[in-house]
Amino acid sequence: MPMHAKITQMLFSVIDELNQLRPPDEHLAKDLETPIAGDSGRLDSAGLINLIAVTEQKAAAELGRPLLLTDDRTLSQVNQVFRTLGTLADYIHLRLSEKNDG
Amino acid sequence: MMDKRPYRCALVSDFNLQNFAGYVANDPEFPGIKPISAPFGQPAAALINRDLPCWQNSPDAAVIWTQPQAVVPAFKALLNYEQVPLQKVLQQVDEYCALLVNMSARVKFAVVPSWVLPSYRSVFGVIDMQTEIGLTNTLMRMNLRLAENLEKAANIYVLNTQHWIAQAGVQAFSPKLWYLGKIPFGNEVFKAAVWDIKAALRGMLGYSRKLIIVDLDDTLWGGIVGDAGWENLVLGGHHHIGEAYADFQQALKSMQNRGILLAIVSKNEEQIALEAIKKHPEMVLKLEDFAGWRINWQDKVQNIIDLMTELNLGPQAVVFIDDNPVERARVKESLPEVLVPDWPEDPLYYPATLLSLRCFEMPSLSREDLTRTTMYLSENKRRELKKTVSSLEEWLARLSIRVQVEELHPANLPRATQLLNKTNQMNLSTRRMSEAELMAWAEQDPHRLWTLRVSDKFGDAGLTGIISLEIQDRSAQIVDFILSCRVLGRKIEETMLATAIHHALSLGIENVYAQYIPTAKNKPCLDFFKSLAPRFQQQGDCFVRDGQQPFPVPEYIKIGPAPEAG
Numbered sequence: 001m002p003m004h005a006k007i008t009q010m011l012f013s014v015i016d017e018l019n020q021l022r023p024p025d026e027h028l029a030k031d032l033e034t035p036i037a038g039d040s041g042r043l044d045s046a047g048l049i050n051l052i053a054v055t056e057q058k059a060a061a062e063l064g065r066p067l068l069l070t071d072d073r074t075l076s077q078v079n080q081v082f083r084t085l086g087t088l089a090d091y092i093h094l095r096l097s098e099k100n101d102g
Numbered sequence: 103m104m105d106k107r108p109y110r111c112a113l114v115s116d117f118n119l120q121n122f123a124g125y126v127a128n129d130p131e132f133p134g135i136k137p138i139s140a141p142f143g144q145p146a147a148a149l150i151n152r153d154l155p156c157w158q159n160s161p162d163a164a165v166i167w168t169q170p171q172a173v174v175p176a177f178k179a180l181l182n183y184e185q186v187p188l189q190k191v192l193q194q195v196d197e198y199c200a201l202l203v204n205m206s207a208r209v210k211f212a213v214v215p216s217w218v219l220p221s222y223r224s225v226f227g228v229i230d231m232q233t234e235i236g237l238t239n240t241l242m243r244m245n246l247r248l249a250e251n252l253e254k255a256a257n258i259y260v261l262n263t264q265h266w267i268a269q270a271g272v273q274a275f276s277p278k279l280w281y282l283g284k285i286p287f288g289n290e291v292f293k294a295a296v297w298d299i300k301a302a303l304r305g306m307l308g309y310s311r312k313l314i315i316v317d318l319d320d321t322l323w324g325g326i327v328g329d330a331g332w333e334n335l336v337l338g339g340h341h342h343i344g345e346a347y348a349d350f351q352q353a354l355k356s357m358q359n360r361g362i363l364l365a366i367v368s369k370n371e372e373q374i375a376l377e378a379i380k381k382h383p384e385m386v387l388k389l390e391d392f393a394g395w396r397i398n399w400q401d402k403v404q405n406i407i408d409l410m411t412e413l414n415l416g417p418q419a420v421v422f423i424d425d426n427p428v429e430r431a432r433v434k435e436s437l438p439e440v441l442v443p444d445w446p447e448d449p450l451y452y453p454a455t456l457l458s459l460r461c462f463e464m465p466s467l468s469r470e471d472l473t474r475t476t477m478y479l480s481e482n483k484r485r486e487l488k489k490t491v492s493s494l495e496e497w498l499a500r501l502s503i504r505v506q507v508e509e510l511h512p513a514n515l516p517r518a519t520q521l522l523n524k525t526n527q528m529n530l531s532t533r534r535m536s537e538a539e540l541m542a543w544a545e546q547d548p549h550r551l552w553t554l555r556v557s558d559k560f561g562d563a564g565l566t567g568i569i570s571l572e573i574q575d576r577s578a579q580i581v582d583f584i585l586s587c588r589v590l591g592r593k594i595e596e597t598m599l600a601t602a603i604h605h606a607l608s609l610g611i612e613n614v615y616a617q618y619i620p621t622a623k624n625k626p627c628l629d630f631f632k633s634l635a636p637r638f639q640q641q642g643d644c645f646v647r648d649g650q651q652p653f654p655v656p657e658y659i660k661i662g663p664a665p666e667a668g
Contacts, residue, residue: 017289020124020125020128020293021121021124021125021128021289022124022128023127023128024128045283046118046120046121046283049279049282049283049285050121050279050283050289052278052282053276053278053279053282054289056278057273070278070282
């Protein structure tokens with residue numbers, strides 16, 4: 001499976017985790033267009049913290065790759081990175097590719 | 103019928119409990135919980151301040167979950183490896199417990215998870231268990247003190263957090279969540295906590311399971327007894343599978359020692375199966391460990407229904423264990439309230455699967471719980487006697503029934519509360535109260551409450567009746583009229599009324615009345631009061647009687663100490 005598809009699958013399993021914390025009518029859709037942060041975002045700050053922590057955990061467990069989403073580079077562009085599930089997938093792909101290049 | 107309303111639960115913590123609140127609010131298992139969080143960070147202040155929103159409108163429960171260093175300052179100093187006398191640490195634990203006990207008057211139940219240290223904190227491990235200087239040593243003593251202190255409060259329960267940590271494994275503690283959100287634990291800990299706390303609440307609310315029905319072949323032992331013969335069953339001995347079956351039986355026996363009834367439903371020839379139970383030298387369970395059995399070739403669902411009727415238990419009290427998935431599916435479909443756990447194919451997992459079920463929680467253990475199987479066996483003897491006599495009166499006379507009437511006191515409070523919260527059928531008003539609430543109610547001036555212990559020549563049925571009065575001017579209301587179905591129809595009902603009316607007479611009360619509050623299950627109580635006419639006059643759902651007319655104790659009943667069981 002291509003890396004981007006693996007990342008998407010991993011993020012969907014993150015959404016499954018986060019939905020356990022939310023009432024059924026507030027569940028996040030497993031869709032790359034799902035807005036996360038910013039003005040139309042579905043997550044509050046606590047939700048974003050959980051998203052970051054669970055994503056890092058699952059990246060290690062499911063992709064076998066360490067991932068850091070609390071560094072200055074990520075947090076300085078938080079609204080862009082976390083705008084939708086798709087932008088987050090792209091960003092994770094970029095970060096993991098950079099590691100490969102290095 | 104389970105109460106579908108969400109139970110309001112105050113959450114108090116020094117750390118961010120938002121994730122726990124999310125899991126507990128959205129968990130589909132009964133009971134539904136609506137969490138109301140106190141502002142986190144100042145647990146002591148939150149416990150004291152009655153004006154916080156979380157304490158308004160009498161929340162049903164509270165979860166008070168703290169880190170030890172947040173509520174015991176001396177332990178915080180110890181974490182910095184400062185010298186602190188153990189006595190000072192324990193004194194502060196006592197002070198914290200006093201706050202918890204004060205708070206407990208505001209709720210029906212309070213749950214306090216025990217204290218833990220992050221498992222990554224393993225520095226200086228060699229001296230960790232040494233007195234005064236070892237952190238783990240001190241924390242164990244603190245938890246012990248916490249549990250001992252809170253045991254005295256009837257409605258506070260300390261739960262073992264270490265169990266949740268073990269389940270969560272390496273993800274139990276999350277420095278990332280701590281620094282980002284002041285959440286010390288990984289989410290797996292909160293999930294395990296929700297599972298445990300809900301199981302505890304079910305027990306407190308009287309929804310624990312009371313009967314395990316087991317199959318025989320390939321469930322209680324390995325092999326088909328009808329084909330192989332009892333001598334060739336796989337059970338015990340120097341064989342890993344035989345050992346697992348013996349351990350499974352031992353686990354069932356341990357459940358029985360805690361008051362859970364055991365019964366058998368098996369498709370077999372009864373004589374052959376009973377011979378195996380009696381003769382196999384490695385059988386841990388003996389015939390007298392089973393409160394009943396249905397061993398025949400009939401449908402298991404019908405056999406389970408028959409057993410429930412015999413033992414006077416509803417499907418919500420039953421767990422059914424069978425190795426055969428087809429039988430499990432049939433029971434699940436026909437009796438959805440019976441708990442039918444998924445059962446492993448490998449017998450080596452049988453004991454662990456049984457012991458990991460979370461449906462047997464009970465907030466206290468009464469004498470009645472511990473002798474429940476004996477009580478049911480005595481009941482069989484009573485039934486046998488009934489078949490040999492010509493009338494109900496003769497049967498009652500030959501039973502030599504004795505009733506002990508006592509007021510409510512700390513020693514009978516746990517069982518009385520259990521009876522109050524569990525009894526559905528012969529229950530006039532179906533009040534549900536915690537131990538603290540019941541004792542507080544009984545101690546109020548206009549109230550009187552008596553408990554009744556019932557015994558006969560076959561044994562002691564234990565504390566099985568409650569009647570209470572509220573005196574208002576010249577009349578007395580029977581508030582609680584509760585009798586365990588274990589002793590229904592033996593004139594204990596009339597004995598309870600005689601007790602209360604005798605008291606009313608002594609006070610010069612003009613009339614005594616009972617207000618029947620209907621529920622889905624308490625029609626037997628209405629039928630009983632209707633059957634008392636003309637001794638009680640029915641006015642709608644209210645039954646009234648002249649308070650100055652004596653109500654005699656039935657002639658077959660002796661009021662006094664229990665006779666020797668025969």
